[in-house]
Amino acid sequence: xxxxxxxxxxxxxxxxxxxxxxxxxxxxxxxxxxxxxxxxxxxxxxxxxxxxxxxxxxxxxxxxxxxxxxxxxxxxxxxxxxxxxxxxxxxxxxxxxxxxxxxxxxxxxxxxxxxxxxxxxxxxxxxxxxxxxxxxxxxxxxxxxxxxxxxxxxxxxxxxxxxxxxxxxxxxxxxxxxxxxxxxxxxxxxxxxxxxxxxxxxxxxxxxxxxxxxxxxxxxxxxxx
Amino acid sequence: xxxxxxxxxxxxxxxxxxxxxxxxxxxxxxxxxxxxxxxxxxxxxxxxxxxx
Amino acid sequence: xxxxxxxxxxxxxxxxxxxxxxxxxxxxxxxxxxxxxxxxxxxxxxxxxxxxxxxxxxxxxxxxxxxxxxxxxxxxxxxxxxxxxxxxxxxxxxxxxxxxxxxxxxxxxxxxxxxxxxxxxxxxxxxxxxxxxxxxxxxxxxxxxxxxxxxxxxxxxxxxxxxxxxxxxxxxxxxxxxxxxxxxxxxxxxxxxxxxxxxxxxxxxxxxxxxxx
Numbered sequence: 001x002x003x004x005x006x007x008x009x010x011x012x013x014x015x016x017x018x019x020x021x022x023x024x025x026x027x028x029x030x031x032x033x034x035x036x037x038x039x040x041x042x043x044x045x046x047x048x049x050x051x052x053x054x055x056x057x058x059x060x061x062x063x064x065x066x067x068x069x070x071x072x073x074x075x076x077x078x079x080x081x082x083x084x085x086x087x088x089x090x091x092x093x094x095x096x097x098x099x100x101x102x103x104x105x106x107x108x109x110x111x112x113x114x115x116x117x118x119x120x121x122x123x124x125x126x127x128x129x130x131x132x133x134x135x136x137x138x139x140x141x142x143x144x145x146x147x148x149x150x151x152x153x154x155x156x157x158x159x160x161x162x163x164x165x166x167x168x169x170x171x172x173x174x175x176x177x178x179x180x181x182x183x184x185x186x187x188x189x190x191x192x193x194x195x196x197x198x199x200x201x202x203x204x205x206x207x208x209x210x211x212x213x214x215x216x217x218x219x220x221x222x223x224x225x
Numbered sequence: 226x227x228x229x230x231x232x233x234x235x236x237x238x239x240x241x242x243x244x245x246x247x248x249x250x251x252x253x254x255x256x257x258x259x260x261x262x263x264x265x266x267x268x269x270x271x272x273x274x275x276x277x
Numbered sequence: 278x279x280x281x282x283x284x285x286x287x288x289x290x291x292x293x294x295x296x297x298x299x300x301x302x303x304x305x306x307x308x309x310x311x312x313x314x315x316x317x318x319x320x321x322x323x324x325x326x327x328x329x330x331x332x333x334x335x336x337x338x339x340x341x342x343x344x345x346x347x348x349x350x351x352x353x354x355x356x357x358x359x360x361x362x363x364x365x366x367x368x369x370x371x372x373x374x375x376x377x378x379x380x381x382x383x384x385x386x387x388x389x390x391x392x393x394x395x396x397x398x399x400x401x402x403x404x405x406x407x408x409x410x411x412x413x414x415x416x417x418x419x420x421x422x423x424x425x426x427x428x429x430x431x432x433x434x435x436x437x438x439x440x441x442x443x444x445x446x447x448x449x450x451x452x453x454x455x456x457x458x459x460x461x462x463x464x465x466x467x468x469x470x471x472x473x474x475x476x477x478x479x480x481x482x483x484x485x486x487x488x489x490x
Binding site: 009010014017018021022025026028029030040207208211214215218222 | 228230233237247248250251252254258
């Protein structure tokens, strides 16, 4: 009988992530002052901006994993791609909701169809379509290949949505969101908390990405025993 | 002042919930993975016995 | 490859007429619904591209389905290089788009009483837009030819990915209808060319994987 290895209770980086994000949350509420004359609700920016960044990171990871599958033809890459796409979609939804909440407070309406908002909706549609495609193919290898190709195509639109569309459409509708998307009126402390939030959420992303991959891989391998 | 503190505590509780849910998932996965590798090791040794 | 497709398409004239009829019907509906009301340029631009997009999807989704269904795909895979196959399909689709536009756009301009101050600019935007449309749609058509439930899936997959293109097209066409000059629209055209180029390049690189799956 092989010796039963004990599962370690807690890993150090899990604790790190938990505490890090808790500190960021506390700081975002209680440490940095009220910002930009937009009221306390503007603090949602410290959630919304990292979330949007993670969304893009996730979809980028999905693309890389899709390339990985197409090159190696090992299904574990497909597991990774799906896990990343799911997280991307989740964070896109979070970004849309938090963005709408912020917009309501700052500009009075939930929705504006300004470049950033339009981009996130398009992303939702594109990656929703990804899952529709997966549902329409039965063979695992073929599904992984087709979905992988789509993933790569889908991510090509992302630089467009993030950089080109706002720049081009701004010439018609100069929009505060484009400025506040970056630094508009932040002091050093605010930037630090924002940056910390970015790092914290990125770490969290890699954690749940890893979990998602392992979950998928287990399910696939167990079902095929 | 207390409004913000109150709000941050609510969010912190939500975060704690999310964190521990993810943590529990991780731990379950690791247990499953250990169990599966242990099982396949056992299966391998049994196969050795049979073919030996 | 291209010749073969053109000949096949001429023989199966029904397919082309389907796109044409769909486009005409849609145009009739839109024109009727609008009636004699005068529209703002942005609405004129939007409607034009909506009609073009939806009409194109009728025809473009079929790009590869024929081969898969008649099993000639297997023969093609053995004899031809994937990039040649894709290139032929792409060119065919571009031609199809241009034919569609030649039919539809003049009619649209007439029925919707749209004035086009600078026709050359309009033509430029049109051509680049149609190219991007064909470029993105062809690879998607290849993908769905391997899936179940092909029809609706084509729209589901292609429209979101082409939305950035559509948005740029509507904006730039609006500018054209409003009478802007070249310098104002040039950045849009660059953006459109970039998008179309990126899509087509990626499609060529990725087509192998789809074709062989």
